[in-house]
Amino acid sequence: MRTTTHAAQAGGEPLDVLIVGAGLSGIGAAATLRRRCPDKRFGILEARSAIGGTWDLFRYPGIRSDSDMYTLGYAFRPWTDPQAIADGPAIRAYVADTAREYGIEPHIRFGHKVTKASWSSAEALWTVTAALAGGGERVLRTRFLYLCSGYYSYDEAYRPRFEGEAAFRGRIVHPQFWPGDLDYGGKRVVVVGSGATAVTLVPAMTERAAHVTMLQRSPSYVVSRPAQDRFARRMQRWLPQGLAYAVARWRLIAESIFLYRLARGRPALVKRHLVAQAQRQAGPGVDAAVHFSPSYKPWDQRVCLVPDGDLFQVLRTGRAEIVTDHIARFTERGILLASGRELEADLVVLATGLSLKVLGGAAIEVDGSPLDPAQAMSYKGMMLGDVPNCAMTFGYTNASWTLKADLTAGYVCRLLSWMDRRGLAIAVPRRDRAVASRPFLGFTSGYVQRASRLLPKQGARKPWQVYQNYVMDLLTIRFGRIDDGVMHFGAKGCLP
Known part of the structure; x- marks a missing residue:
């Protein structure tokens, strides 16, 4: 994945897993792959120039976690700092140290902002296009797409305008x-x-x-x-x-x-x-x-x-x-x-x-058909119905984000290993149209309500429900069957 400043063509050996985002979720996903699927070839695309995501972007005074680090930290790497409520620099260092410990840094390509991802059932591959910070674009192919880019826009925030701002002599x-x-x-x-x-x-x-x-x-x-x-x-x-x-x-x-x-x-x-x-x-x-x-x-x-x-x-x-x-x-x-x-x-x-952004703002296509995330239904809060070989990280609203991120990473490894043992190339949760849809999040917060038209739906029954409960997710995601009757599998060229 050598960085270029011109448009590169999709060619060469595809990756097994392409992770989007080098923040807390993306580094955790990569470390889990290293631990549980060491034979998998993976890469990470990061739009910014540094590891850390949220914890590198935000630099305002006092920036810190809004939950304890024993649950915001990774399950596989203990948080040892005395501060349970940690500041931004300490969290950023924790993420960067994890990347170094697991040899993840060489797999990251900075300045790569994913703009489009297209799935081909004939090839059982995703073709991913990334805009380069220096101009041009890069095209890569991967068997599995893993979206760890968070849920909000790094480029814009919610910024209401007020009458008389131009008259104010101070700074805003x-x-x-x-x-x-x-x-x-x-x-x-x-x-x-x-x-x-x-x-x-x-x-x-x-x-x-x-x-x-x-x-x-x-x-x-x-x-x-x-x-x-x-x-x-x-x-x-x-x-x-x-x-x-x-x-x-x-x-x-x-x-x-x-x-x-x-x-x-x-x-x-x-x-x-x-x-x-x-x-x-x-x-x-x-x-x-x-x-x-x-x-x-x-x-x-x-x-x-x-x-x-x-x-x-x-x-x-x-x-x-x-x-x-x-x-x-x-x-x-x-x-x-x-x-x-x-x-x-x-x-x-x-x-x-x-300002919330779904799927990192990338345009997604499945066999030539554009995906509207707002019309999709979430499978176990980590995949989308009828979208093959693709997972997304979305944490809890009532607990630490990383609890769900860890479960999702573990599931992706379980799924890939299960498919490998059976010689399968495609996994897709098939949506049951009889399942009634509900809002993805039940929060009344302004940022959630403003994004309600963008977020996918959840279903009225499992496995389409989005639980805000770690134990229920643990039972469903870590210990539930991979072949649960909703997830369908197929070989290359045959979308199940």
Whole structure:
């Protein structure tokens, strides 16, 4: 896969697996192939110039995980850093170290943005076209296509426009495109947003800014967790490293499943607890009933995590404040709110969310017919009905992304090995049109609702359901039958 700056032709020996994306999911997929299918020839195409995906792209102050690293880390490679809630550079280093440990780096081709993938049943091959960062394109062929490019656009973010922005004399930035030269020391900062990015930015920016205001249109649930997991640290002292990691990981998995089910089954009780906890931690100067009590039920949207209550600490000390109101318009000096109050600012950070992208934005064809992902149905949350030899990584919304990514990688290896033993070339989940369709995600978050017309569907019964439950997926994906009556198999030239 030598990089060229001109259009290359599809020729030569095809790869066994082509992975798209060199982030947390892609590197994990490649490492799993190395471990479980060492004879497979694989390559990785990465649009950017570095390993890390999300954790290399985002460089805003305080960037960190929004879940614990014992479950966000790979199952096969223990997370050993004391910080359970890790910062972006530490996660990026973890991904890069994994790539080095498993000899993955030579297989990555940077500056290759996949624009098209076409399946041929006659050849039992995908032909993949990638635009090169230096101009031109590259064409490769692969027996299996593995999409690990995430679910949002790296090139654009959700960025609403507000009346009067041109009059504002300060600076407006979006966290996804954080300027390297931005100096906010001694400045008055307004962070617009209420999600994971906003609750990360506010305490981080108070270290240098004169004052930081978190301006939210509506509240989110915010929960404090220790930055270091004491149970995990004890296990590391008492048990071998691998066993300690597994015990800590399973404890956190069980805890998250229990708390999620409790929240969905007793939403009013859980809401009261979360709001009361926020009130205790934020102190009497903050009205949690106004600023931390959303109108939706817990886990209708993702619950925001703050390590060691850092957001509550800066609110309690007055280094930051939280305002729940609507933006009427920008002014020369800041932002005029619907209530009539004006927030003066030198810098406005629009932490307004992501712009979702399905299948990395690539155009997909199956035997000459274009695929509309929104009309497709997801098989076990990792393949698409009637699309052969293709898997996609899509993690959990109520738990760590990597839990599902690990299961998907393991399944791909199981599937490829199962086919090899039987001399088969094609695997395709055949959609049953009698299965009623449902939205792929049940979240009410803005970024999910904005992308509802792009996302595939899930079905009303297995194996078309998308479980937000690791144990159910573990039973279905790791221990379920490969030949389950829905997955069909064939030889080259014969699409089953």
